[in-house]
Amino acid sequence: MFITMVGVLIIFSTGSGAEASIGVNYGTLANNLPPPHQVAKFLLHSTVINRIRLFDANPQILQAFAHTGVAVTVTVPNDQIPHLTNLSSAQQWISDHIQTHFPSTNIIRILVGNEVISTGNHLLIRTLVPAMQSLHTALVSASLHRRIQISTPHSLGILSNSTPPSSATFRLGYDTHVLKPLLSFLRTTSSPFVVNPYPFFGYSIETLDFALFRSNPGLFDQHSKLLYTNMFDAQLDSVYSAMNKLGFSDVEIVVGEIGWPSEGDIDQISVDVATAAEFNKNVVERVNSGAGTPLMPNRTFETYIFALFNENLKSGQTSERNFGLFRSDLTPIYDIGILRPSGRTLNPENNPRSPVRGSSEKRWCVTKSGAETVALQRNIDYVCGLGLDCGPITEGGLCFSPNTVEAHSAYAMNLYYQTMGKHEFDCDFDNTGEITAMDPSYGNCEYQA
Numbered sequence: 001m002f003i004t005m006v007g008v009l010i011i012f013s014t015g016s017g018a019e020a021s022i023g024v025n026y027g028t029l030a031n032n033l034p035p036p037h038q039v040a041k042f043l044l045h046s047t048v049i050n051r052i053r054l055f056d057a058n059p060q061i062l063q064a065f066a067h068t069g070v071a072v073t074v075t076v077p078n079d080q081i082p083h084l085t086n087l088s089s090a091q092q093w094i095s096d097h098i099q100t101h102f103p104s105t106n107i108i109r110i111l112v113g114n115e116v117i118s119t120g121n122h123l124l125i126r127t128l129v130p131a132m133q134s135l136h137t138a139l140v141s142a143s144l145h146r147r148i149q150i151s152t153p154h155s156l157g158i159l160s161n162s163t164p165p166s167s168a169t170f171r172l173g174y175d176t177h178v179l180k181p182l183l184s185f186l187r188t189t190s191s192p193f194v195v196n197p198y199p200f201f202g203y204s205i206e207t208l209d210f211a212l213f214r215s216n217p218g219l220f221d222q223h224s225k226l227l228y229t230n231m232f233d234a235q236l237d238s239v240y241s242a243m244n245k246l247g248f249s250d251v252e253i254v255v256g257e258i259g260w261p262s263e264g265d266i267d268q269i270s271v272d273v274a275t276a277a278e279f280n281k282n283v284v285e286r287v288n289s290g291a292g293t294p295l296m297p298n299r300t301f302e303t304y305i306f307a308l309f310n311e312n313l314k315s316g317q318t319s320e321r322n323f324g325l326f327r328s329d330l331t332p333i334y335d336i337g338i339l340r341p342s343g344r345t346l347n348p349e350n351n352p353r354s355p356v357r358g359s360s361e362k363r364w365c366v367t368k369s370g371a372e373t374v375a376l377q378r379n380i381d382y383v384c385g386l387g388l389d390c391g392p393i394t395e396g397g398l399c400f401s402p403n404t405v406e407a408h409s410a411y412a413m414n415l416y417y418q419t420m421g422k423h424e425f426d427c428d429f430d431n432t433g434e435i436t437a438m439d440p441s442y443g444n445c446e447y448q449a
Contacts, residue, residue, distance in 0.1 A: 022338055023051025023304035029311040032328040036064035041369045042330050044068050047338050053304050057097040066104040067373050069404030073109040081113050082127045090134035094142055109149045117174055118157045129181050136189055153194040153256035159238055164221035168238035169245055183248040192254035197235040200260050213282035226294040233293040240295050258283055259306030261319035262333055271319055277334035280305055284336055340442050362449045365417035365427035366410045368434050375432045376409035383412040399445035418448040
């Protein structure tokens with residue numbers, strides 16, 4: 001995939017028991033996308049997505065996600081890599097693109113380039129690890145190195161062979177000269193190895209069921225004596241095997257992109273809405289199951305699905321423009337289980353007073369997008385100081401996660417609004433609250449109404 005694409009990211013934890021989380025890559029190669037502040041509000045209130053990946057460091061998007069708690073990954077474009085081998089340039093980049101927004105925006109990772117080895121550009125490949133090292137040094141000088149990781153994503157083209165998974169190795173030449181130093185850097189800095197597996201680009205008529213997680217005979221690995229029932233597991237274990245052969249099996253694996261298009265050209269098999277929904281839903285279920293893979297059992301995954309929106313300005317086949325989960329008006333092309341109940345039919349910007357769950361009378365008080373964290377903390381202190389039941393947002397409570405000031409403030413503000421009689425002025429909170437007809441409840445966390 002190219003830098004302009006939108007996708008979903010998956011991280012494989014090196015330990016078991018980590019909490020799975022769903023994210024999306026947020027690309028912008030389109031002329032019909034909603035403004036970033038509307039996207040941020042939609043993701044926060046209408047979906048369970050708590051992570052996004054950007055293919056640049058767009059300041060408008062970074063500002064839109066300030067004070068939301070959403071974990072953000074930014075990307076250094078490929079053409080800037082050689083320039084960033086210079087420490088002063090790297091420090092300036094961190095100052096301009098990270099420190100300007102952090103910590104208001106929860107930036108957790110910087111990806112240096114995208115699938116650099118696959119470009120075949122020797123200048124980019126030669127300067128990739130030095131640029132990553134310079135950026136890390138810049139983070140150290142800014143005391144941000146324990147908060148923000150540095151990595152770079154790869155296509156599966158870095159493998160010389162991948163079938164069966166246990167026999168996989170990295171491409172000769174790149175293995176010791178590029179990938180071994182890169183993996184050593186990642187281990188030293190506790191950063192993940194990022195790969196972009198795409199069963200969509202590896203399937204045939206014969207392997208379609210294997211790619212889509214359907215019932216199939218599977219792939220038996222004669223060397224490891226393990227049976228693979230889907231292509232996703234096989235691709236990831238191929239990466240793990242190649243890393244293991246270099247002595248880096250302990251480095252975390254992050255899947256930068258995975259998805260399936262909902263529309264394609266006439267010669268593309270099983271490229272339609274139903275198949276895209278089936279594949280992505282199965283990926284999410286597989287990731288959240290904690291089952292891991294045959295070589296990496298009992299793993300949980302941080303997942304970024306490709307992609308947030310269709311991007312109508314992308315070149316290439318029709319499918320390249322149709323990987324999105326949502327249309328530009330924020331209505332779902334299909335639902336893979338990431339929408340909150342109220343988000344399945346409603347858009348908070350287009351339908352601010354629409355009925356929820358069959359009742360036009362229910363209203364909730366939530367935080368305004370962009371409200372300052374300090375002001376929201378004051379709201380929490382005020383409401384809970386009145387003696388109202390803030391137990392659900394204390395540690396161990398049903399509404400404690402996500403553990404962000406905005407989320408906790410929304411619960412507290414709604415609690416006050418409902419208790420005091422649901423007057424509009426009870427949701428003002430110095431202009432940091434707003435009334436919505438969209439139920440902000442999620443999972444086991446119920447907002448009063």
